[in-house]
Amino acid sequence: MNKKLILIILLFSIFNQITYSQISPTPFENVESLITFGKEADDTWGDDDHSQVHFFVIPKTETKSVYIRVYDPDISGDLDTKNNTFNTTTSFVIYGGKGAYSIKAARSIDPIPGYDKGKVLYKKIFGSELTYNNKWYTFGPINPKEGEYSEQFNGYIFKMICTGLTGDDGNAYRYSLSYKKDRNIEIENGNVFTYEMSFKLYRNKAQVAHVYPFITKDIKSITVRNFDADNDIFIRLTSIARKLVNSKVSLDGLWSSSTFLIDDKEINSSIDIQLSKKTNSKYSNDMVVCILNQYKETMPLFTIPIGGKPKYLYKVKVKYKF
Amino acid sequence: MKYIILTFLTIVTVVGQSQIYNFKYFNDEEVQSNFIYDIKQDDKDLIYIASSNGLIIFDGIRFNKLTIKDKLLDNFIDKLFFDGNNKVWFAYYNGGFGYIQDEKIVNLDSNKIVLDFSSRLNNEIRISTERKILTYINDTLKDVKKIPTTQIHYFNKEQYIYLDNEQNLYYSDNNNSNLKIFQAVNFLAINKEQNIISLMSNSNLHIIKLDTVGYLTELNKISLEQFKLEVTNIDFFSNFVEISTKNNGFIEYEFDNNFKTYSTKHFRTNNGLISNNIRCTLFDNEGNLWIGSIDHGILMLPNKKISTYKSKYEHQNENINIIEEFDNNIYFGTDNGLKILYKDRFIKEQYIPYAQITELKKHKDKLWIGTKNNGLFYLQNGNITPFFFNVPIQPKTINCIQFEKQSILVATNTGLYIYKYNTNTTQNITTYDGLAHNVIENFIIDSKRTFWFDSPNSPLYSYKDGKFEYHTKNGFTLFDITDIIEIEEKEIWITTSSDGLFVYKGNTFKQYTTEDGLLTNNIFFITKTDSNKIIIGHKNGLSIKTENDTNYNFFNIGQINELEYILNRSSFIANNKKLWIGTANGAILLPIKYLSDKKHIPNLEIFKIVINKKEANLNKEIDLIYGNYFIDFNFKAVLLNKTKSISYQYKLEGFDKNWTTLSYNKTFARYQSLKDGNYNFIVKLFINNTYTGISKNVNVKIHKPYWKQYWFYILVASSIIIIFLIAVYIFNKRSIKLRKILEGKVKERTTEIVIINKDLEKLSEKYLKERNFAELQTQELLESISYAKRIQDVILENSEYDVWAKVFKDNFLIYKPKESVSGDFYWGYKNDDEIYLSIGDCTGHGVPGALISILGISLLSEIIETKHNTNHILDELRTRIINKLGQISPDNTIINRDGMDIAILRLNIKTKIAQCSSANNPVYIVRKRNEKTINNLKVLAENKDLILYSTTPDKQPISAFEKMKDFTVTEFQLQENDNVFLFSDGYIDQFGGKNDKKFLRKNFHNVLLSVYGLPAAEQEKIIWNIMKEWMQGYEQIDDISIIGITI
Incomplete structure (x- = not known):
């Protein structure tokens, strides 16, 4: 391949990374969008709890006000999943302050009591109006210090809970963490993560979606859980120590999981869990995925793989010719 | 020209001039926080600002930020509350609360998230937290009840309202009423003084009054739906409700006293706000409005009561010369035509393009418009029509318009035009008719139908009953008049540009200046309300005389910077409520009710x-x-x-x-x-x-x-007295004791003395006897000495000293014994051709010396018989002295050293060869320098003419001596006129002079040199006189002997 072309592609990739690093989902993840269904939607649509929690990390050194933006927050446009007619309302609520992250329930994959603790900073309910169809809605300005300080992340954490209040449609949307209210300018050293991601896969089988749990030294094993994959995808793990190892795939409306022991080489690196479509399909596949450690605790899934995208390290066998 | 104007189509264009508010922005360096959460003021007028970077206190000069370093638990403060009792309460965003009092921080809790503070009574504070209500009373914090409430507000001890966590508003009192009064309340603020609640619910603003028996009455409801606001807060101050929003600035509702009518102002970035994201507001005690923005720090709108209306475009700023209200609109006469104020905007009416408007006056259904160089117009039913007087010469420049019954009177640059409606006639009054000047800049008609005129370069003058009168004051004329009005139909008030104010009343003028309270003596306008509150305009301020004041005392309001470019006669009062002032930088609007002498006095x-x-x-x-x-x-x-x-x-x-x-x-x-x-x-x-x-x-x-204390002085004095008394007592006691002892001793001594006296008497007798005996012995001794002297004298006389006299014509002898008898002797002997001469100095003086001298003379006389040479003579003399005096014991110990020092000289008369030997005493020869030197003699002294020679004596006496040697001899040739001296050491060793010293040998040398050549008698006299003078006052210590001969 032409060297210049390779360089351009690389530069383009880097540029994209910079521009979209605090958008969720990101190109790293390669999912079409996040999705949350109305309260009345059946689980088989791909959302097990009609609620999705994301955390936004702003470095503690940040002094400027920030904005959290939601792309296409209302439920009526091309991106959303229609069930008969659009009749769904969802709420987006931003929490800060004490308990927004530190309370254990907030890190649960299900909306258990206490998961919505923290100070409500912003709340907005969207319905089926087309006001924000393919447009961004901006929450803010937000004082970074209004988040809950986490020493672990060395920054302030805001929690965004998207809840399907009424109806049975799927609200597809994206998030962005930005300095500006009218465009996406990344926050330096900011990040976004979740413990359970409900998302919409691309319909094209060539598209591979990814989630990236980070393996710390206390992780001995991980369990890859997925819901309502419709047996329509491959789930494979790649890391520095393994390549494309298969994980079980769930059926329609059901959970499935596989457990993998952690190799020493994988410690302090990310694992790339790839979800790729088996076939092209007319309709998108909405599903849920989460990762648990050996203690059955949820592990955060970062929009940017920490340590970079993992690459399998081949063991080289050298043959000598005499 | 006017016809062209008449046919000109009316074009209304929106130029877009709008009101700009002069917010004061405190930059980041001052406040150090962009994120403001609350603002409160205490009773010391300090402003407290809650921010995520600390608690900031503003004292009018500096922002003082309190942080963790100052004992805050956290820098993030998000709520403030002043309890009216010297404490400002604060809540931490992450939980906890406390208060600050006298700049000291007291933390009461570190966990609970505070939703709201309120005070039930002055000393009882209620703190609503997420789970419970706490009360703080008498420095104690306790739980009160567990109520799911977000806010609680007490109107008094019994009545209160509260919001539950579902945004329902309840009323409650101690009669256990608990009434739900509103749902879906988003924001709530109360005016405790008036018992009025303002709240936002479903995009509506509600004003609700609570009466003393618990009835709630809705005073007003205002829909804000159209604004589509994202409200962040409501603040309620007096008659003002401030609604803070996100992305839309803040909206102010100013209500009347009954909260029935209101006016609205919307503050945004396009009229002065730095940010449209507002969190909170506060009216401080001075009437300034503080605005806390979400992301751009804190602002303040000072002198909020003053609004400025300017042109949106720089080049369109022009003078606002005159202002008038007509047909419910405010009209502004500017240099570029007529403008009308509609809501917050000017709309320029191009009826009179480029005309400089100089006068506006409303009369019945017309607005009369005076211009510069374009004549007179009137506005009626929306049309502007030029007015022509039915005289040949039309005035071009209109300065002032007045009305009287059926007439319109127009002051112009060409005199006064009086048009009578009923007769359709015009009279043009000019200087021909007595006017001081055809240019009339200003005039009024008072209630007595006197015309008052102001013309350039002319004093104030009036016209009544056909007569003009020029007015002076104390001999000075009133020049530089800027405005004239009539007050209460009896006084004419005239303002000047440099002499202050003059009041004409009862045919006299009285002047008022800064000494009477005017801000300055430079006045631009004067106007009054219907109640006769008088307002006088200056550059940068106003002077006010209140309605009730009868003493012409003015109070002033200075530092109104908006009035920097104030213009003459440019004021207008609308509805007795608003004062409009025209300036060269826009129009100023000031509510009259704020022109009060009740100034806010800061708390010192x-x-x-x-x-x-x-x-x-x-x-x-x-x-x-x-x-x-x-x-x-x-x-x-x-x-x-x-x-x-x-x-x-x-x-x-x-x-x-x-x-x-x-x-x-x-x-x-x-x-x-x-x-x-x-x-x-x-x-x-x-x-x-x-x-x-x-x-x-x-x-x-x-x-x-x-x-320095008085008690110390007393103590010291007392101590001194006591010590003194003690000392006296002790002294007395001792004295008594001593006296007794002394008396005892005296008695003893007396007894002793008596005894002693007796002894003394005995002794005295003995003494007398012994004294008599001693006297007798002394007498006998003196007689003995005297007899001894006679013997010595005889012996000396017989010592043949006079042989020298026979040989040497000139000679002298100084022989001065110390006592009656002398230790010195002199001896002489002559044989054929040789003469011997000697002076001896025997040991001691007086009797002992005399005895040895006699022995010496005697022995010399014997020895000369057998010895010839001088040295042999001395040897023999010594031997015999020793033997005679038994000076050496058998064991060769010297037991006696009595003897003498002596010099002996032998001279051959013919040859004049001298031979000399001496024991300790030398012989001196004085010779002229030009004579032959005596080589074997020592030169002791000399002058230009003479030399003093000396023999070298042997250093041994004529007596027993440890190192006895044979005496030596010296021979030398004498010449004629040589002076030869033999002497004892008495002259040299004599003490005297000024310094009590010995005469010394060197002085003796000089004496001998000085007497050379003189007759011997003269020599003797001089030498002895010198000694006598030297010796004056001193005792002669030794025998003095000197022989002097001249060869």
Whole structure:
């Protein structure tokens, strides 16, 4: 391949990374969008709890006000999943302050009591109006210090809970963490993560979606859980120590999981869990995925793989010719 | 030209001039926080600002930020509450709360998230947290009840309202009423003084009154749906409700006293706000509006009561010459035509393009418009029509328009035009008719139908009953008139550009100046309300005379910077409520109700006293023991808006003689090395260099040292007296004792003395006897000595000294014994051709010396018979002395050294060859220098003519001596006229002179040199006189003998 072309592609990739690093989902993840269904939607649509929690990390050194933006927050446009007619309302609520992250329930994959603790900073309910169809809605300005300080992340954490209040449609949307209210300018050293991601896969089988749990030294094993994959995808793990190892795939409306022991080489690196479509399909596949450690605790899934995208390290066998 | 104007189509264009508000922005360096959460003010006028970077306190000059370093638990403060009792309560965003009092922070909790503070009574604070309500009373914090409430507000001890966590508003009282009064309440604020609630619910603003028996009445409901606001807060101050929003600035509703009617102002970035994201607001005690933005720090709208209306475009700023209200609109006469104010905008009416409007006057259904160089117009039914007088010459420049019955009177640059409607006639009054000048800049018609005129270069003059009168005041004419009005149909008030104000009343003028309270003597306009509140316009301020004042006392409001470009006669009062003022920089609107003499006087306090670097307790009197003190008095008054106008004077009574000069920025006074005494520190507050009458003081007492205390003096005096008395007592006692002892001793002594006396008498008798015997013996001794002298004299006479006299014609002998008999002797002998001469000095003087001298003479006389040479003679003499006096014991011990020093000289008469030997005593020869030298003699002294030679004596006496040697001999040739001297050492060793010294040999040499060549008798006389003079006052210590001969 032409060297210049390779360089351009690389530069383009880097540029994209910079521009979209605090958008969720990101190109790293390669999912079409996040999705949350109305309260009345059946689980088989791909959302097990009609609620999705994301955390936004702003470095503690940040002094400027920030904005959290939601792309296409209302439920009526091309991106959303229609069930008969659009009749769904969802709420987006931003929490800060004490308990927004530190309370254990907030890190649960299900909306258990206490998961919505923290100070409500912003709340907005969207319905089926087309006001924000393919447009961004901006929450803010937000004082970074209004988040809950986490020493672990060395920054302030805001929690965004998207809840399907009424109806049975799927609200597809994206998030962005930005300095500006009218465009996406990344926050330096900011990040976004979740413990359970409900998302919409691309319909094209060539598209591979990814989630990236980070393996710390206390992780001995991980369990890859997925819901309502419709047996329509491959789930494979790649890391520095393994390549494309298969994980079980769930059926329609059901959970499935596989457990993998952690190799020493994988410690302090990310694992790339790839979800790729088996076939092209007319309709998108909405599903849920989460990762648990050996203690059955949820592990955060970062929009940017920490340590970079993992690459399998081949063991080289050298043959000598005499 | 006018016809062209008539046919000109009316074009209404929206130019878009709008009102700009002069917000004061405190930049990031001052406030150090962009994120503001709450603003409150305490009763010391300090502004407290809650931010995520700390608690900030503004004292009018500086922003002081309190943080964790100052004992806050967290820097993020998000709520404030002033309890009216010297405490400002604060809540931490992450949980916890406390209060600050006298700049000291007290933390009461570190966990609970506070939703709201309220005060039930002055000393009881209610804190609503997420789970419960706490109460703080008498310094104790306790739980009250568990109510899911987000806010609670007490109107009084019994009645209160609260919001539950589902946004329902309840009313409750101690009669157990618990009434749900509203649902879906998003925001709530109350006016405690008036018992009125303002709340936002479903995009509506509700104003609700709570009466004393618990009935709620909705006073007003305003829909805000159209604004599509994202409300962040409501604040309720007096008659103002401020609605803060996100992305839309804030909206102010100003209600009337009944809350029935209101006016609205919307503040955004396009009219002065720096951010449209507003979190909170506060009206401070001075009427300034503080605005806390979500992301751009804090702003303040000073002098909010003043609004400025300017052109949106720079080049369109022009003079607002005249203002009038007509047909419910405010019209502005500018240099570029007529403008009308519609809501917040000007709409330019191009009826009179480029015409400079000089006068606007409403009369019945017309608005009369005077122009410069374009004549007179009137506006009626929306049309502007030129007006022509039915005279040949039309006025071009209209200065002033008045109305009277059926007439319109127009002052122009070509005299006064009087048009009568009923007769359709015009009269043109000019200088021909008595006017002082055809240019009439201003005129009024008073209630007595007197015309008052102001023309350039002319004094004020009036016209009545066909007569013109020029008015003077105290002989001076009133020039430079800027405005004239009539007050209460009896007084004419005339303002001037440099002489202040003149009031014409009862045919006399009275002048009022700055001494009567006017801000300055330079006046631009004067106007009045219907109630006769008089307002006088100056550059940068106003002077006001209130309605009730009858003494013509003015109070002034200075530092209205919007009035910098004020114009003459440019004021207008609309509806008795609003004062419009035209300037060269837009129009100013001022609500008249704010023109009050009730000024906000800042609170002056002495807030800290530091004594030797330690802060004193201000609640106690400053009472110090004696010592060396450095005392700092810190004082301040808070004036938030006009900070530069505060100044202070202070004095420490008891130390300072005079008051300090006015200080503006210095807010402390330092005193060093204060000594004991009573001091009173007083500080006075000045505003705009005028004493406000407010002062504060604090007493300081430094006690005297103990040594200055009266009791110490008494103690010392008493001690001295006591000590004195004790001393006297002891002394007396001792004296008595001593006296007794002495008396005893006296008795003893007396007894002894008696005994002694008796002994003494005996002794005395014995003494007398012995004395008599001694006297007798003395007499006998003296007689013996005298007899001995005679013997010695005889012996000496027989010593043949006179042989020399026979040989040498000129000779002398000085022989002066110390006592009656002498130890010195002289001896001479002659045989054929040789003459012997000698002087001897025997041991001692007086009798002992005399005895040895006799022995010596005797022995010499014997020895000369057998010995010839002088040295042999001395040898033999010594031997015989030793033998005769038994000077050496058998064991060769010298037991006696009596003897003599001697010099012996032998001279051959013919040859004049001399031979000399001596024991210790030399022989001197004085010879002329030009004569032959005596080589074997020592030269002891000389002058230009003479030389004194000396023989070398043997250093041994004529007596027993340890190192006895044979005497030596010296031979030399004498010549004629040589002086030869033999002598004893008595002359040389004699003490005398000024310094009590010996005469010394060298002086003797000089004497001998000095007498050479003189006759011997003269020599003798001189030598002895010298000695006598030397010896004056001194006793002769030895025998003196000198022989002098001249060869």
